[in-house]
Amino acid sequence: MPGNVPITHYLFLSTALFTLGVIGVLARRNIVIILMSIELILNAVNINLVAFSRHLASVSGQAFAVFIIADAAAEAAVGLGIIIAMFRNRGTIQADELDLLKW
């Protein structure tokens, strides 16, 4: 592999990002930050895909990563719209104050 960076380094980076994202979703209370943490997980996936794609010399992983970037944009658009609707009705975007429907 060019640059002599072994695949395990990429996998380690991606696992670290994935873990950070999961902790962010579970521990943070602000919904926008939860959304950002989900994006972090998606980027961990992208790093994985691109690294594997390079390692296996198969371009389909990179194509997949492009689809994930497009999907993350669509998801963020819808998600922010829903967050705005929530804020209008409720005046808050703290996850622990979403208690009208009991968990």
Next chain:
Amino acid sequence: MSYGAQILRLLPEAILTVFGVAIMLADPLVRRKRALGYLAVGGLVVALLGTVLMVQQGWWGPAFSGHILNDPFAVFFRVLFLLIGLLVVCSSFDYLETNAIHHGEYYALVLFSIVGQGLMAASVELVMIFIGLEISSIATYILAGFRTRDVKSSEAALKYFLLGSFATAFLLYGIALIFGATGTTHLAEIRAALRAGPMGPMAAVAAALMFVGFGFKVSAAPFQVWTPDVYEGSPSPVAGFMSAGPKAAAFAVFLRVYLTALQPVEGWFWLLWVSALLSMCIGNFGALVQTNIKRMLAYSSIAHAGYVLVAFAARSELGVAAVLFYMAAYAAMNLGAFIVVTHFGGEGERHVSIDDYTGLGHRQPALAAVLTIFLLSLIGIPLTGGFFGKFYIFQAALKAKLIGLTILGVLNSAVASYYYLRVIVVMYMREPAPTSPPAARVPGAISFVLSVAAIAVLYLGIFPGDVLQFATRSAAFFR
């Protein structure tokens, strides 16, 4: 194969996309939004005819470099999704008007969601599966929050969106790992690669991560937490839609991925076993204590996902056929029950408590009678579709020597009869209270949809042969 010949393998989806875009374009020009609803009905009917044409002309086989496979399995699910779409759209006209949220994009979103579901059922490649899943999910997230002025609806949409995209992220991480382990995203090639080489831990981790993603979408325990909240807060026709369409689509890809691509990874059988048991228990015992009928149906939907997972755990052709039959029966009976809830809820969904149904049998005998048919079918009483659905599931499980799971499943359905019967008792054996909501006239569209759903439930219960034969032929992909 030419591009045109390939698109014919996706004919229903192509038709629905055209109609969905047309509805979006016509929305600002049309003042009577019901006309857009009729356009959506037209689109669904044309797509159904397109599916029939596809079968008659024999447009089977792979397309788009093997990403799409048009087989009987895909056709079975598409017909199911289109019929679900018809029932949902027809039952939404009056609901949207009563709640003053009659916007054209509602119909477009339902159509787009069905496009995504159809793609899921027909794809045999993980990238396509992911794209189909997202087309279906993103449309459903918006539909869940469609009562934009209602705080519960926004909250439901937000919870569904956050947990849904979280689960999708797990699914994607699993897909990335399986790509790394095998170097391909085609289901058949993944299976070949896993069978040929030594299997590292990466494939097992991938199978577990993808289980989280699919488990969430079919609302199987322990990923079921969102279901009661989202069903309670969403508009009732949308809750019915979510319990039928996206769930069946998720089961379709769940079956395809685990029974073809990940079939050599044996470990997931126990995940499935535990998840099936947990779903049945959490669903049924959770439903016992509910006072809101939408929450009760949500817990019952978790329990039914558990029954379906029992048939899935059989990992046989019989099991797959049982899953398909059950999805059809469940769609008819559960959607029917949700349509009654839609009509009965009235403006702003005020009447969604089980107590509101007190004495309904005396005040509106016809409405109470159809609801009774749906509830009896959900219990699994003979002569209804639910009975044969459960019968085939437990038969497949027994043939696969899943004795323990079958016994626990049957015990669970006995528990379940309590909370369904409670609604029937409240409707027939109590006098209407003075606080009971006034009897509203049942609009024509609702009565039509309810009769169709009731006839479908009884048809599946009395003549299950045709649908079962279709399901058995569709299950042939698993060999």
